[in-house]
Amino acid sequence: MSSGNPGDKPIDRVGVAVLGCGVVGSQVVRLLHEQASDLAARVGAPLELKGVAVRRLDAPRDVDVPTDLLTTDAMGLVARDDVDLVIEVIGGIEPARPLILAALENGASVVTANKALLAEDGPTLYEAAEKAGRDLYFEAAVAGAIPILRPLRESLSGDRVTRVMGIVNGTTNYILDKMDTYGSGFEEALAEAQELGYAEADPTADVEGFDAAAKAAILASLAFHTRVTASDVHREGITEVTAGDVASATEMGSVVKLLAIAELNEASSGESAVSARVHPAMIPRSHPLASVREAYNAVFVESEAAGQLMFYGPGAGGSPTASAVLGDVVTAARHRLQGTTGAGESSYADRAVLPMGETLTRYHVAIDVDDRAGVLAAVATAFAEHDVSIQTVRQEGRGEDAQLVVVSHEATDAQLSATVEHLRTMEIVRDVTSVMRVEGTE
Numbered sequence: 001m002s003s004g005n006p007g008d009k010p011i012d013r014v015g016v017a018v019l020g021c022g023v024v025g026s027q028v029v030r031l032l033h034e035q036a037s038d039l040a041a042r043v044g045a046p047l048e049l050k051g052v053a054v055r056r057l058d059a060p061r062d063v064d065v066p067t068d069l070l071t072t073d074a075m076g077l078v079a080r081d082d083v084d085l086v087i088e089v090i091g092g093i094e095p096a097r098p099l100i101l102a103a104l105e106n107g108a109s110v111v112t113a114n115k116a117l118l119a120e121d122g123p124t125l126y127e128a129a130e131k132a133g134r135d136l137y138f139e140a141a142v143a144g145a146i147p148i149l150r151p152l153r154e155s156l157s158g159d160r161v162t163r164v165m166g167i168v169n170g171t172t173n174y175i176l177d178k179m180d181t182y183g184s185g186f187e188e189a190l191a192e193a194q195e196l197g198y199a200e201a202d203p204t205a206d207v208e209g210f211d212a213a214a215k216a217a218i219l220a221s222l223a224f225h226t227r228v229t230a231s232d233v234h235r236e237g238i239t240e241v242t243a244g245d246v247a248s249a250t251e252m253g254s255v256v257k258l259l260a261i262a263e264l265n266e267a268s269s270g271e272s273a274v275s276a277r278v279h280p281a282m283i284p285r286s287h288p289l290a291s292v293r294e295a296y297n298a299v300f301v302e303s304e305a306a307g308q309l310m311f312y313g314p315g316a317g318g319s320p321t322a323s324a325v326l327g328d329v330v331t332a333a334r335h336r337l338q339g340t341t342g343a344g345e346s347s348y349a350d351r352a353v354l355p356m357g358e359t360l361t362r363y364h365v366a367i368d369v370d371d372r373a374g375v376l377a378a379v380a381t382a383f384a385e386h387d388v389s390i391q392t393v394r395q396e397g398r399g400e401d402a403q404l405v406v407v408s409h410e411a412t413d414a415q416l417s418a419t420v421e422h423l424r425t426m427e428i429v430r431d432v433t434s435v436m437r438v439e440g441t442e
């Protein structure tokens, strides 16, 4: 805890502005109203809603807002002297960034759910908060309602986190779960996820892995006390995942999940470096993350002293996300009343980010081959030429339908992808039908 701004005048109520009244904003406004007396008791003073900035005054919304509180002038609302706390739930980079910066400059604390902005330009915002002596909280930005950032920032700050692996995008988990459980098509499952309010305004952010990559950057920064931005994160989405991949995973007793992984590795220099990546992977059905269904999220944290911890819950949707926002609001409002701030950003470690090619991983490769003598040996030789050791090989079918399914031991991603390229050029290989990383096994 540090002192807020020495020039602050004491306040006996906390003026709140909400920017954006969509899926999340409408639920924040609802809870501010419905839980007003509990929130006041927890904060120690009433939270007074001063205004709600919207794009269109006459748009339909999921909450009734008194018309005198609605405004289309978000910047004007943020500039008001009676606004002590700004909740930004517009999303995206502009105009969220200038609004948050203006709020902090004007002496308001900020609570945001905006992972895209934090992962792109977090340091600018952290510095502005530090300079203003105000809080900047963003628990809702990663894994919705699940308390994960505060545990990393506070509860685990006495431990040494070594790995964070999670399902942090509800939309893609919903789609993969529907493909796995009901054999649903991709488009149909995405439309359902949009209907349920899980998807981003542009669902490309979900299905191409941008949203999960932003969250991976935030998780890596907090877990390893360093600065990782979204552009440092290796990113692959789920648009290339086929029904064949899902079936191949089922054959293996596994399931396909979009994973966000942040871990401490050793760089070629010998220094410790951060690996941050988002990609689909096969995990065994016995792994705790395999049972994460629908739009639920879960984050698996490994640390030196605590061992393994798992955080699980609703990762998307208006009401769950509003729960995380309100938790931050209570803390920031309390600090504002007490004239203090919480622990700020901790990025003392300044670690390098490991390129994906140097990251150790494992591959599952399904190959259609000619069923004749020497095929298995030729495939094994291709793996050996790239110094990749094979853990298991399974042959399925015969003749025209022969297929080899190979699971490798750990190797660098560069070695593994070179092996796959090599296989594609071999005369006995008719097609490489499924390539996927494998996680969650020894």
Ligand SMILES: NC(=O)C1=CN([C@@H]2O[C@H](COP(=O)(O)OP(=O)(O)OC[C@H]3O[C@@H](n4cnc5c(N)ncnc54)[C@H](O)[C@@H]3O)[C@@H](O)[C@H]2O)C=CC1
Pocket (backbone or CB within 6 Å): 019, 020, 021, 022, 023, 024, 025, 053, 054, 055, 056, 072, 074, 089, 090, 091, 092, 095, 113, 114, 115, 116, 140, 141, 144, 197, 198, 199, 200, 201, 315, 316, 317, 318, 321
């Ligand atoms: N929907 C979800 O499940 C979750 C969303 N988030 C994050 O919460 C934020 C909000 O997301 P949603 O509510 O889902 O998006 P949304 O698109 O439903 O809501 C955003 C609202 O902001 C309004 N808006 C746009 N420009 C504005 C402006 N200049 N002034 C005032 N209002 C403006 C839009 O009209 C819209 O109603 C995003 O950062 C998102 O990434 C985080 C966790 C979960």
Ligand SMILES: N[C@@H](CC=O)C(=O)O
Pocket (backbone or CB within 6 Å): 141, 143, 144, 168, 169, 170, 171, 172, 198, 199, 200, 206, 211, 315, 316, 317
């Ligand atoms: N679009 C996101 C919303 C929460 O962050 C998701 O699907 O998880």
Ligand code: NA
Pocket (backbone or CB within 6 Å): 139, 140, 141, 142, 143, 144, 145, 146, 147, 148, 149, 324
């Ligand atoms: Na969260």
